[in-house]
Amino acid sequence: xxAEEILEVCFQIIMYAGNARSMAMESISLAKEAKFEExxxxxxxxxxxxxxxxxxxxxxxxxxxxxxxxxxxxxLIHSQDHLMNGMTVLDMAEEFINLYELVKK
Numbered sequence: 399x400x401a402e403e404i405l406e407v408c409f410q411i412i413m414y415a416g417n418a419r420s421m422a423m424e425s426i427s428l429a430k431e432a433k434f435e436e437x438x439x440x441x442x443x444x445x446x447x448x449x450x451x452x453x454x455x456x457x458x459x460x461x462x463x464x465x466x467x468x469x470x471x472x473x474l475i476h477s478q479d480h481l482m483n484g485m486t487v488l489d490m491a492e493e494f495i496n497l498y499e500l501v502k503k
Contacts, residue, residue: 407455408471409477412480414451415481416484426495426498441495452485
């Protein structure tokens with residue numbers, strides 16, 4: 399991958415992972431309001447977004463495994479931070495939704 403392609407991949411990862419994180423946080427708010435079905439639907443959408451980000455990351459990894467050297471930049475590291483945060487918030491949101499359901503019963 400050339401520098402421009404890596405830059406584009408970084409922005410895609412940031413965008414999709416950021417979308418996932420925002421959706422996951424909103425799903426927690428919905429669960430807090432006892433809107434569990436809406437919360438779960440939004441969480442599923444968030445998972446789809448983080449999967450898109452993950453596919454871009456996988457493309458980078460595969461390119462590197464095939465011998466393409468990727469320049470490590472602050473933007474690349476930043477994109478990886480966004481992805482990991484998005485994935486973590488998704489996992490936590492699922493737990494929060496389950497907890498709110500238990501509390502509301």
